[in-house]
Structure formats: structure tokens, C-alpha cells
Amino acid sequence: MAQDSAQQAPVAPTTPARALLPLIVPALVVGVLASLLYIGVSEVAEQLQHVLWTNLPDALGIGRYSVLWMLVMLTATGIAVGLVVWKVPGHAGPDPATTGLEAVALPPAVLPGLVLATGLMLAGGPSLGPENPIIAVNVGLALWAGRRLVPRVPGGVWGALAESATIGALFGTPVAAALLISEALAARKTKGALWDNVFAPLAAAGVGAMTTTLVAHPTFDLHLPPLGRPGWADLLAALVLASLAALLGMTAVYLFPSVHGAFSRLGHPMLALPAGGLVLGLLAAVGGHLTLFKGLDQIGVLAADPEGWSAGQFATMAVVKLAAMLVATSCGFRGGRIFPSVFIGVAFGLFAHALVPAVHPALAVAAGVLGMLLAITRQGWVSLFTAAILVASPAILALLCIASLPAWLLVTGRPQMQLRADGTPVR
Incomplete structure (x- = not known):
């Protein structure tokens, strides 16, 4: 004893x-x-x-x-x-x-x-x-x-x-x-x-x-149809989508030092920021006006009509928004990366739903946001919380907890989307 x-x-x-x-x-x-x-x-x-x-x-x-x-x-x-x-x-x-x-x-x-x-x-x-x-x-x-x-x-x-x-x-x-x-x-x-x-x-x-x-009076609930009793197919979808979204986010993370270095070589904010703005305008011409701004109002537009765009259009918006976030941060605009990452995750999830309609839209969105935020922020709890409140579906929470595990293994120990003063990535 x-x-x-x-x-x-x-x-x-x-x-x-x-x-x-x-x-x-x-x-x-x-x-x-x-x-x-x-x-x-x-x-x-x-x-x-x-x-x-x-x-x-x-x-x-x-x-x-x-x-x-x-x-x-x-x-x-x-x-x-x-x-x-x-x-x-x-x-x-x-x-x-x-x-x-x-x-x-x-x-x-x-x-x-x-x-x-x-x-x-x-x-x-x-x-x-x-x-x-x-x-x-x-x-x-x-x-x-x-x-x-x-x-x-x-x-x-x-x-x-x-x-x-x-x-x-x-x-x-x-x-x-x-x-x-x-x-x-x-x-x-x-x-x-x-x-x-x-x-x-x-x-x-x-x-x-x-x-x-x-x-x-803010609200994050996208008012997507709630997921009923989850099945094995839902678990598989959550695991795959969260991991794929994390991998998509990591592409921006690995490109970050190079893109930031390219703008830094311009040597002056009156060169780097206007050049960055011009690139952002060209990206918006490709992705459309929904890829502008921080993204919270725009995800409401996407979620209000999940069938309103094709899989290709959702994919284009996700990739363009990711590139726009990368450029905006690299050229010197003052701002954060959580809200645009949420838009990217939502667009990615709706792309998956459009590509495979059997994947529930709320589950696809939540898994996409979870994986993207894990890659961009490395904040596990905040990523889970944000993904969960967007869909307000308690049945999804257990799936997200499980899906976060392989997604975390893909991002942990790797470079983060934050640089040291010498331009090398934080790990």
C-alpha cells in the first residue's frame, strides 16, 4: 500500500x-x-x-x-x-x-x-x-x-x-x-x-x-443538413478527406519560404505589396469574387447552395484561395490565416461532395476544414472546435476526433506556415 x-x-x-x-x-x-x-x-x-x-x-x-x-x-x-x-x-x-x-x-x-x-x-x-x-x-x-x-x-x-x-x-x-x-x-x-x-x-x-x-450577433453555423447516425462509410470519408485537406494545406506551407523570399527580394514595401495586390487580382480573375476577402461571408454563400457549383468550380476556388492566402501573407499584407483557411476547407469539402454525392456535405465540410486548419495553424483543439461549430452536428464530432489523428501525423514535426527572421520555417 x-x-x-x-x-x-x-x-x-x-x-x-x-x-x-x-x-x-x-x-x-x-x-x-x-x-x-x-x-x-x-x-x-x-x-x-x-x-x-x-x-x-x-x-x-x-x-x-x-x-x-x-x-x-x-x-x-x-x-x-x-x-x-x-x-x-x-x-x-x-x-x-x-x-x-x-x-x-x-x-x-x-x-x-x-x-x-x-x-x-x-x-x-x-x-x-x-x-x-x-x-x-x-x-x-x-x-x-x-x-x-x-x-x-x-x-x-x-x-x-x-x-x-x-x-x-x-x-x-x-x-x-x-x-x-x-x-x-x-x-x-x-x-x-x-x-x-x-x-x-x-x-x-x-x-x-x-x-x-x-x-x-455573429454565427458560424452554415446550416447544412445534419448528419444522422454515422456509418463506416462516413468514418472512411472523414479519414480520407481530413488527410487530403491537410496535404493540400501543406503544399502552401512548403511553398511559403520560397514565395516570401521572392517578394522580399523586391526590397521595398512599395514594390512588394502592389506586386502582391496585382497577383491577387489575377488570382481573383481565375477563382471569382467569392475568393476575395477573409472568407466568412463567402462560406455562407457556398453552403447555402452546395449543389450550385460543379466539382471543378469548387476545386478551383479552394486552390485559388489557398494561393491567394499564400501570396497575401508573403508580400506583407497584415492579417491572419484562420478565416481564409476555413473557406478553403469548406470549398474542398463541397468539392468532395460534388465529386462523390454519397459523401454527406456537412461531414465533407467539417473534415475539409479540420485538415486544412491542422496544416496551416498546428492548433489541434482550435481546428477541431472550428470544424465542429460550422456544421452543428453532434454526430460528426466523434468522426472528427478520429479523423484528426492521421491528419495530425501528416503535419506534425514538419515546417509551419510561420517563418523566423532569417526566412527559415518554424518547426
């Missing part, structure tokens, strides 16, 4: 409630403010997008999504963002190819330029989302204000609160933030009980999510 007791795993020490309670108010404040900043940037970008892509071409008598207008607008967006990166103090932050979801603390002087570059990118049409720069801005603001207003709170806490709050706001639920925090804590081998460590960040994420839900 004594030997059994000695072999028991050590119990992580817990934090007393009196140490956690003072973190509640900072978490609530950061949660609300982080969400409002995200909503504000998104709303301004949407209004500018309407002007650029609706009012202006209508006034000029040009087709809103004609090839000419897409080429003009994306090249002009490259010029505008290039001017911000070149002339605005702080140069809109670090090279986006070197950043991920875990933001570094940026000086306050850098943040206005990063917000401006992000807003112009979102309105102009490049295939990136707001997640990475908005997280970086919220982390920078939280650290700057927190250290001055509440100096007794450690600086690392402010960064964790802002990052969690922003992720909660982006997804409209704190679950994604909790999963991401847990994954980060495991990677860092953080000491202490898990729920003590996630207590304050989860509070910030919950408030951030509720603020977004009450103000902006």
Missing part, C-alpha cells in the same frame, strides 16, 4: 480564491474593450468595403466584380497598405510571415499603423482575416494600459487576458480561447492546476464573446 502511494503522480498545487478574485475586474474590462476594438475595426472595414466595391464601381459604371475592377482594387490596396508600412511610424508591426496567434508585445507607437493596415486590407479584398493583427493590437494596448493603471498585476497576465478576450470575440464563444490556452499551457509546461491558470483568461474570453454576441 505504501509503495502504491509513493508511486502516485504529484498533485498540482492549487491557487487560493483570494489570489484569483482580484483578476476578475481586469479580465472583465479587457474582455469588453478587446471585443469592442475588434467590432469597431471590422465595422469600419465593412463600411469602407461597401464604398470601394459597391458605391464606387456603380458610380463609375464598372462591374463590381469585373476582372478590371478586381485588378484595380487589389493593386490599389497593395499601394495603400504599402504606404502605411513604409511611412507610418512603426511600419505596421513585424513582417506578418513571422507572426502567429501568440502575439509579441508591440510598442504603443506601432499600433495605429497596424490597425490602419489591417482595416485597409480587410476592405480591399486580400485573402486574410483580422485575427493576428487584432490580437497583437489588443495585447499591446492591454500591456501598455495595465502596467500604468494596475502595476501590481504581472505583465504576462495582461497579455494572456487580451489574447483570450480577442479569440473569444473572434469566434463568439470562449471555448476556442479555453482550448487554445490549455494547449499553450501544456507546451510551456506551466505549473499549477489547469483551471487556476485559465480562470482569468477564460473570464476575459467569456466577456469578449458575450460582447461580440450582443453587439454584432
